[in-house]
Amino acid sequence: MKRIVLFIATNLAVMLVLSLVLSLLGIGRPTAGGQLQMGSLLAFSLVVGFTGSIISLLISKPMAKWSTGARVIDAPANSTEQWLVATVRQLAERAGIAMPEVAVYDGEPNAFATGAFKNSALVAVSTGLLQSMNRDEVEAVLGHEVAHIANGDMVTLTLIQGVVNTFVVFLARVVGFFVDNMLRGKDDQRSSGNGIGYMVTVFVCEIVFGLLASIIVAWFSRQREFRADAGSARLLGSSVPMQHALARLGGLEPGALPQNMAASGITGGGGWSALFSTHPPMEQRIAALQQLPR
Numbered sequence: 001m002k003r004i005v006l007f008i009a010t011n012l013a014v015m016l017v018l019s020l021v022l023s024l025l026g027i028g029r030p031t032a033g034g035q036l037q038m039g040s041l042l043a044f045s046l047v048v049g050f051t052g053s054i055i056s057l058l059i060s061k062p063m064a065k066w067s068t069g070a071r072v073i074d075a076p077a078n079s080t081e082q083w084l085v086a087t088v089r090q091l092a093e094r095a096g097i098a099m100p101e102v103a104v105y106d107g108e109p110n111a112f113a114t115g116a117f118k119n120s121a122l123v124a125v126s127t128g129l130l131q132s133m134n135r136d137e138v139e140a141v142l143g144h145e146v147a148h149i150a151n152g153d154m155v156t157l158t159l160i161q162g163v164v165n166t167f168v169v170f171l172a173r174v175v176g177f178f179v180d181n182m183l184r185g186k187d188d189q190r191s192s193g194n195g196i197g198y199m200v201t202v203f204v205c206e207i208v209f210g211l212l213a214s215i216i217v218a219w220f221s222r223q224r225e226f227r228a229d230a231g232s233a234r235l236l237g238s239s240v241p242m243q244h245a246l247a248r249l250g251g252l253e254p255g256a257l258p259q260n261m262a263a264s265g266i267t268g269g270g271g272w273s274a275l276f277s278t279h280p281p282m283e284q285r286i287a288a289l290q291q292l293p294r
Contacts, residue, residue, distance in 0.1 A: 147231025
């Protein structure tokens with residue numbers, strides 16, 4: 001979950017900074033002679049929108065390592081690490097992907113997989129996960145993460161994020177154009193350049209539209225969690241271990257995750273928080289697994 005929060009946050013930051021810098025340089029302004037230039041504005045929006053998401057994808061693995069303090073297992077130091085590496089290797093072979101890096105980090109029960117490419121990915125588990133679950137449950141969680149890699153979820157998320165970014169940048173500038181025209185006098189509307197109303201409106205709209213776009217990205221993320229759960233069941237030949245793993249994770253007391261991971265809470269929320277949740281509630285995930293054919 002943390003990888004998704006980091007991806008979205010990094011993407012939004014890159015998009016806003018790039019958009020602001022280019023706007024200050026006079027690049028990507030939607031007007032010429034007081035008229036909207038839809039073609040050039042769309043091209044500008046595509047560049048800004050996909051640049052942020054692609055950069056976020058490319059730095060996802062080092063960012064995840066840095067933010068969690070994950071230690072890649074180059075040479076297993078004990079039987080648990082040997083089992084972890086062997087299990088991930090077996091699951092990767094079943095999924096038809098190259099062996100990902102395997103890492104362990106200190107923290108409450110959690111795990112993640114990330115990376116820009118299927119054959120150069122990272123699977124990491126927390127010490128809390130290893131301590132609170134039996135090996136069948138840990139294997140199910142590892143299968144879930146390997147399924148994310150095999151499904152190409154990070155690349156697909158990048159494409160989805162790039163598309164919604166493009167709309168955010170495009171619509172923010174269109175709204176800025178009309179607001180600026182309303183604030184300026186009729187004699188000034190044909191003058192070159194944009195007023196302060198345009199700059200402020202674009203900045204505010206990018207933040208507001210960006211938050212709304214995050215709802216779309218979060219919805220997609222929830223759907224891929226169902227697919228990764230099913231992928232774990234296929235890799236293990238049974239959905240029971242994943243059901244047990246989810247039930248155990250769902251039984252954690254509120255606030256069990258460390259502070260730096262609180263934004264990516266392991267259980268789904270209600271109301272507005274559910275719209276921004278990257279993961280469905282545990283009970284829904286378990287119910288979906290129970291519906292899978294045996």
